[in-house]
Amino acid sequence: MQPNDITFFQRFQDDILAGRKTITIRDASEAHFKVGDILRVGRFEDEEYFCTIEVTDTSTVTLETLTEKHAQQENMTREELKRVIAEIYPHQTQFYVIEFKCL
Template sequence: MDKITFFKRLERQILSGKKTATIRDKSESHYYPGLVVEAFTHEDDRKICKQEIVGVEHVEFEKLNRKHAKAENLPFVFMLKWVLRKIYPTEKSLCFISFKVVG
């Protein structure tokens, strides 16, 4: 089964359904709708849950909008861009992966 990791601080947001997507660079663009993955914490590799990938959208950094921020459980687009620049300082093309918790 495929695997995806998240920072530990996001676990409650994922399990509560507040965080319904993640944005990754091209190295993690192999996910596709219908794929079931196991989600783990990035820091200590602890299983969080199973997720079904609902959608995959390639998006340019400059085209990120309120829909993307809301799915990431962030109130503003500028906050989303700030967080992403910390993780991917120079990436222009990203992958918006939406998911739902299935177990």
């Protein structure tokens, strides 16, 4: 079985497949992705593959500089997005935005 390049929590799978979630915000351990990368996507919980994405843009952001656009791309409110990022990456301030589209 081929390994996945990136994983998402299962709760995001439907939004990704429907095109409602078009970015992911990650810490420095996943800052190596670049525009044009084609990635196998799996669920974090069980590593089960569910789609392939293409990276269309990358940038950096902090919790303070998250915008409404980021929130829309994540299919949530800005406050909800800030809370989720703080829960996943406690005590971190610098993040990497990976914009993508499903193939």
